[in-house]
Amino acid sequence: MIDSDAQISVSPSLVNCDGAIGIVVTDADLDTSLTVSVSSATETTPEVVTLNEGAYDGYFEGEIQTDAGAPASDGKIQVVDGDTITVTYVDANDGDGGINVPKSDVVEIDCAPPVFGGLTGLTPLDNEVELTWDPATAPEAIVYNVYRADASGGQDFDQPTYAAVESPFVDPNAPSGIEWFYVVRAADPWATTTATPSNFPGRRPDPTVSSGTTSISTHGGRRCPCRIGPSSTIATTR
Numbered sequence: 001m002i003d004s005d006a007q008i009s010v011s012p013s014l015v016n017c018d019g020a021i022g023i024v025v026t027d028a029d030l031d032t033s034l035t036v037s038v039s040s041a042t043e044t045t046p047e048v049v050t051l052n053e054g055a056y057d058g059y060f061e062g063e064i065q066t067d068a069g070a071p072a073s074d075g076k077i078q079v080v081d082g083d084t085i086t087v088t089y090v091d092a093n094d095g096d097g098g099i100n101v102p103k104s105d106v107v108e109i110d111c112a113p114p115v116f117g118g119l120t121g122l123t124p125l126d127n128e129v130e131l132t133w134d135p136a137t138a139p140e141a142i143v144y145n146v147y148r149a150d151a152s153g154g155q156d157f158d159q160p161t162y163a164a165v166e167s168p169f170v171d172p173n174a175p176s177g178i179e180w181f182y183v184v185r186a187a188d189p190w191a192t193t194t195a196t197p198s199n200f201p202g203r204r205p206d207p208t209v210s211s212g213t214t215s216i217s218t219h220g221g222r223r224c225p226c227r228i229g230p231s232s233t234i235a236t237t238r
Contacts (some may be wrong), residue, residue: 002026004095010087010105014140016190017068017079017111025051025089025103028058031072036089038064043071043078045086059179068111072178083113114138116186129174129182131168136186144169147183155183 006027015021023036032053037046066078066085077085080186085107094101118137123130136142146162146169147155162171164184174180 003028004093005089006089006094006101006103008087008089008103008105010107012107014110015064015066016188017081017109019066020063021066021077021085021087021107022063023049023051023061023087025060026058027060027089027091028091029095030060031057034060034089036062036087038077038085038087040077040079042080043085045071045073047073047075047077047088053212062154066109067156070131079109079111081109083109085109087094110139110188112138113186114142114186117217119182119184122182124174125170126178127173127175129171129173131167131169131171131178131182131184133184138186138188140188144202145185145187146171147185148174148179149181152181154181157183 004027006025006029008023008025010024011022021024021038023038025034025036027034034051034052038049039046047064049062049064053059054061064221065076066079067074069076069078072079079085086104087107088102088104090100091101091103093099098223114136115138119131119133119136121130121132123132132147133144136144142165143168144164146161146164148161148171149155149159161167171180171182
């Protein structure tokens with residue numbers, strides 16, 4: 001029930017440095033619009049956001065974008081990884097004797113990539129390849145993007161071959177007799193798939209994708225000595 005005791009909520013509770021925060025305030029004492037202040041540990045001078053009345057009387061909604069730039073009065077809230085954003089509405093009359101009562105909610109900022117060591121093993125099967133890795137560490141859900149190519153460095157990082165949710169993962173379409181090269185990257189919900197390939201040393205991956213790789217080779221269906229290198233390879237030639 002919407003009444004004079006205003007309530008505020010923000011969503012999502014965790015967002016990255018280039019996202020949107022939805023804001024909802026309910027207050028039966030107002031109509032048309034209201035304003036809230038938004039500040040972060042990086043941008044301490046609040047941005048003022050206008051919320052417009054929505055589908056119900058006393059229900060107000062709006063949003064603000066996060067931004068990784070320097071603090072500026074630009075309608076966005078500037079943040080860095082680990083910041084807390086505070087959204088505050090001042091309730092002029094809470095209906096219970098309170099005057100100018102601040103009501104707040106918070107959002108946490110996560111701009112760091114998952115911590116991920118990459119592939120730890122590759123096993124050739126009958127026209128399949130089993131890939132294994134240790135789980136990534138991150139506060140949100142992780143997707144493991146699997147990139148496959150038939151030449152080292154030939155992966156298309158704009159388009160993963162597969163998306164996996166856990167290890168082990170089996171590539172069901174890896175015909176024997178072809179040498180396959182794999183890279184696995186852990187991505188959070190905001191990750192792009194345009195990272196610099198990890199097997200090009202000296203170049204930095206994008207800030208929301210973590211990658212790490214191992215190299216292993218087989219011949220004639222038997223595992224032979226392996227070397228640790230900048231790309232993940234497996235040969236299924238028989």
